Amino acid sequence: MEQRSCxxxxxxxxxxxxxxxxxxxxxLITMATRVAQNPGGHVSSVFRRSAERQGAxxxxxxxxxxxxxxxxxxxxxxNRRAADFPFVxxxxxxxxxxxxxxxxxxxxxxxGSRERGARGLKVVDAIxxxxxxxxxxxxTMKWWARGQRASRNRGLRPAAEKELQHWLDAVEAVTxxxxxxxxxxxxxxxIDREGDAQYLLEKLAASGGxxxxxxxxxxxxxxxxxxxxxxxRHPEKRRRYLRPYMYRRPPVAHxxxxxxxxxxxxxxxxxxxxxxxxxVLHMCEKLTSKHRTLPLNxxxxxxxxxxxxxxxxxxxxxxxxxxxxxxxxxxxxTLEDIRAVVHGYTQRWRIEDFHRAWKKxxxxxxxxxxxxxxxxxxxxxxxxxxxxRAERLKHLSREQPHAPATTExxxxxxxxxxxxxxxxxxxxxxxxxxxxxxxxxxxWIAELGGYTGRASGGPPGTxxxxxxxxxxxxxxxxxxxxKSPSRSx
Ligand SMILES: [Mn+2]
Numbered sequence: 007m008e009q010r011s012c013x014x015x016x017x018x019x020x021x022x023x024x025x026x027x028x029x030x031x032x033x034l035i036t037m038a039t040r041v042a043q044n045p046g047g048h049v050s051s052v053f054r055r056s057a058e059r060q061g062a063x064x065x066x067x068x069x070x071x072x073x074x075x076x077x078x079x080x081x082x083x084x085n086r087r088a089a090d091f092p093f094v095x096x097x098x099x100x101x102x103x104x105x106x107x108x109x110x111x112x113x114x115x116x117x118g119s120r121e122r123g124a125r126g127l128k129v130v131d132a133i134x135x136x137x138x139x140x141x142x143x144x145x146t147m148k149w150w151a152r153g154q155r156a157s158r159n160r161g162l163r164p165a166a167e168k169e170l171q172h173w174l175d176a177v178e179a180v181t182x183x184x185x186x187x188x189x190x191x192x193x194x195x196x197i198d199r200e201g202d203a204q205y206l207l208e209k210l211a212a213s214g215g216x217x218x219x220x221x222x223x224x225x226x227x228x229x230x231x232x233x234x235x236x237x238x239r240h241p242e243k244r245r246r247y248l249r250p251y252m253y254r255r256p257p258v259a260h261x262x263x264x265x266x267x268x269x270x271x272x273x274x275x276x277x278x279x280x281x282x283x284x285x286v287l288h289m290c291e292k293l294t295s296k297h298r299t300l301p302l303n304x305x306x307x308x309x310x311x312x313x314x315x316x317x318x319x320x321x322x323x324x325x326x327x328x329x330x331x332x333x334x335x336x337x338x339x340t341l342e343d344i345r346a347v348v349h350g351y352t353q354r355w356r357i358e359d360f361h362r363a364w365k366k367x368x369x370x371x372x373x374x375x376x377x378x379x380x381x382x383x384x385x386x387x388x389x390x391x392x393x394x395r396a397e398r399l400k401h402l403s404r405e406q407p408h409a410p411a412t413t414e415x416x417x418x419x420x421x422x423x424x425x426x427x428x429x430x431x432x433x434x435x436x437x438x439x440x441x442x443x444x445x446x447x448x449x450w451i452a453e454l455g456g457y458t459g460r461a462s463g464g465p466p467g468t469x470x471x472x473x474x475x476x477x478x479x480x481x482x483x484x485x486x487x488x489k490s491p492s493r494s495x
Pocket of ligand 1: 099100198200
């Protein structure tokens with residue numbers, strides 16, 4: 007496995023950025039290295055040397071540097087990693103950044119409900135994961151600022167005018183960039199209920215990739231499987247609905263599913279019953295009232311004890327029970343196929359983990375004080391790449407606990423880690439000179455970041471790891487300055 011010091015990672019991630027000038031590329035690599043060493047959302051707190059800080063501001067504010075070029079470099083790096091696999095999971099989701107704009111003088115838009123008046127940017131983004139769940143990097147990002155008001159007649163506006171267009175663009179961008187860099191790898195999109203839209207399903211079906219989308223509302227089924235000639239008026243009697251249809255299907259499997267902790271709900275094992283069917287969806291183009299059909303496979307994952315209800319923090323009554331009506335174009339012929347679909351959808355959670363690391367834990371992108379949309383997008387793209395790297399480190403430490411720490415840390419960082427650990431060791435701990443394994447190193451790093459193992463009872467999370475890493479990098483840098491005072495990058 008490759009040596010992954012921060013600088014080596016930054017070169018791998020951004021070394022091919024097309025910025026029209028080698029000095030700009032060098033600046034981007036230096037910036038990414040520093041952010042990886044010392045993640046944070048506030049530009050001035052990430053760069054400790056004043057020349058670097060000024061260089062970073064110049065770079066972010068330069069009109070010669072377009073955000074798209076930074077993104078393309080990162081996405082290509084992701085796809086080079088993806089090329090090793092027959093397929094990669096691509097969770098696709100939407101989120102927004104809340105950004106300070108008290109005077110409403112910046113080119114941001116409203117986020118959240120309009121009454122609350124929050125400002126910021128909206129983004130639809132995707133990440134790629136290896137078949138074993140290892141994060142590979144950013145797969146795409148589509149940014150926009152919402153306009154003044156929502157227009158009426160939502161259902162009747164063509165897709166291009168809706169936010170849905172950004173989802174369509176994101177699918178296309180992922181597909182195109184993968185074709186270019188990893189032509190033999192298929193994307194397997196994983197999308198939650200937000201993505202249950204006719205145009206998006208059609209786009210995914212035409213993309214050549216695999217997809218799984220969780221169904222939002224009950225859908226009409228076509229009983230004929232073909233479009234009727236002159237299908238303006240569809241005979242009501244022939245319609246069936248997906249959910250009642252699936253209820254009548256016999257269970258194909260009973261499984262235990264690990265559900266990670268979410269909000270105020272602790273992690274649990276869910277007992278689920280799985281039913282499957284191959285169906286043809288009956289859809290209606292709202293503008294023209296034309297009927298269309300889409301053949302799909304359905305995997306319905308439903309937890310026992312449905313109806314068990316809990317009051318969430320917001321006071322809303324929500325059902326704890328898992329109920330996934332998954333629409334997919336993956337085969338469901340064998341139990342193995344069906345399990346692959348269910349497992350694939352559990353990987354969708356990873357983009358939420360990434361969003362948390364990006365917005366809160368490691369990178370705090372929302373604390374950026376940058377003044378213009380384009381500057382924020384550039385900065386947020388670099389932070390996103392760093393946040394996924396942090397997720398990758400977390401994942402590897404859990405999945406490959408016995409790999410040596412040098413697979414993810416530079417020798418100097420390992421040296422500093424051992425010195426610090428010796429300093430902060432518990433009374434009964436004996437710390438030798440040998441390189442610790444990844445699991446041990448990650449725990450030590452997290453301990454530097456305040457991890458005690460008591461709060462969650464689980465392995466260290468991204469926040470404590472990122473805090474510990476920032477601490478470690480300062481120590482490694484100091485050690486480096488003492489031991490090889492002439493060298494500097
Ligand atoms: Mn979502």
